[in-house]
Amino acid sequence: MGYKSTDIKSIVAEILEAKRDKGGIKSLYFVGCGGSLGALYPAKTFMEKESASIKSAWINSNEFVHCTPNDFGENSILVMACHKGNTPETIQAAKLGKEKGAAVIILTWLEESEIVEFGDYIVLYSFDASQDHLAGDIDYAGEKTLCALYVAVELLAQTQEGYKNYDKFYEGAGMITNIIRNARTHVKERAKIFAKARKNDSVIYTMGSGASYGAAYMESICIFMEMQWLDSSSIHTGEFFHGPFEITDANRPFVIQISEGSTRSLDERALIFLQKYAKNIEILDAKELGLSVIDVSVVDYFNHSLFNNVYPIYNHELATIRQHPLATRRYMWKVEY
């Protein structure tokens, strides 16, 4: 098969062992397209915050192929997400990784796909495949976002730098599935109210910060734009006051993520403004949704998984009331591009 599916701690150990006499691992690249790129965002912020010496970047697959970092090679780990294993740009990036001698870890949902032959390690992540995204009985700790984080956590922990919050991190991972399940139940009624109120809108903004900005990005591009054909943008709550906030009025709707952890005050500041000048605000508050039981030293990195799995409850209601099923496409997989 040319690949093995095993757990991420062992994968990282095996890579470090194999690279020991070749200069070790000096860089970690997170590469993907659209939602698969967005899902890697928390791992990017983890490296920026926690690692002093390992270079890291978060890059769209096609950009990575055409504008490859000079140092990318046998001292690099390439982590890619590719849902069905058939995204051409991501396959190209994986091939490039092979050619350059990088250790290529592919996070995918399908065991049998085109991309797997170009990965040194294939990690099959968990995913809620139910059409309405409402089943909610999956292991959320096994999703791609957390798999990418595990690579970062393990790399740091198993190298010279170390990661002092290692145990707390896995404690958090052990709690996330229950938190998400409860949160999804918790928002069920308000999701219906949201959908009814937003039924005739043509634009919806998402907002967020820190490690969970990726969830705001994914909701904006994959759901509102792709699956509902709504105008949208994901606004960073720290950037809001330096341009975007001038569009705020009584009509424009915002979905704002209030993270738990270090960037919460950025989100709260944006919310206070919205509550003064906007009328249509949907608040996803990680504290209210139960995330605070995770230790403060690591909670930042779990916001994304929480928000990303609460959104489907809203999406289901919105698609239903708008009579625009989430699976509807006019271009994707239908025309040449």
Next chain:
Amino acid sequence: MGYKSTDIKSIVAEILEAKRDKGGIKSLYFVGCGGSLGALYPAKTFMEKESASIKSAWINSNEFVHCTPNDFGENSILVMACHKGNTPETIQAAKLGKEKGAAVIILTWLEESEIVEFGDYIVLYSFDASQDHLAGDIDYAGEKTLCALYVAVELLAQTQEGYKNYDKFYEGAGMITNIIRNARTHVKERAKIFAKARKNDSVIYTMGSGASYGAAYMESICIFMEMQWLDSSSIHTGEFFHGPFEITDANRPFVIQISEGSTRSLDERALIFLQKYAKNIEILDAKELGLSVIDVSVVDYFNHSLFNNVYPIYNHELATIRQHPLATRRYMWKVEY
């Protein structure tokens, strides 16, 4: 004064000398808010592509203050842009830099401002302050975007890694002012046609890739959203096909940057799609606008400056025909936030 204004090559040399016995420089952080953050984007991509060993990140000021990278300290350079030197979040970040012993370089337009006391080095950049952004007689090589790039270029060149395209880079910098002046003249008539066509629109998207994505971001948040109150988002041309392109129709307008250099094929692919399914497309093509005289090894990094200085011609016409002056604000500097 507590700061000196000198040239960037000397600044970097002085920092490296001062840090020689303290472990040297290991990280370079680009920090700012809104347009001042967007302007630092090319320097971020430069570090990602060209540097193997110096850690770099591009972070909103308020996020940087609340979620500071663990390694940030005396082995770091902090480069910040702050136009009038009075952005509270950026001042906080500068203070933090001082406290932590980082070398703080502040790029600003005003010599006398609140922030300068927190900078070890103050770089006064050039800026076209004419209300209508049409004077165009400034030294574009002295703008903040290029000043940030000079820091990155010098840091690489003066440390172990070296930068083999150093001479080509400065050759390009020597050409950019004339290129931009010609390009601004070149788009004058089409900017009027664009403005007339877009007069009654409520949404305009910008698109771009690579080092010039920052210019698309700035145009979207600082002009269309902030100064024209239009719905907008900056779409990465490599991400376009993984979600956003589903909003494409005959009505929605796009301004697309076709970069010269390594990511050009991403932009061209998006353009081909737009030309098939959209009707309102404004193309800013760096090749047509004269950027190709800059050497291919460094041309990527000059796209942003070109696009960012061609946009004002369009902005002026759009603001005029919409009778919505660019200086109009409803919240910024007017209400508490």
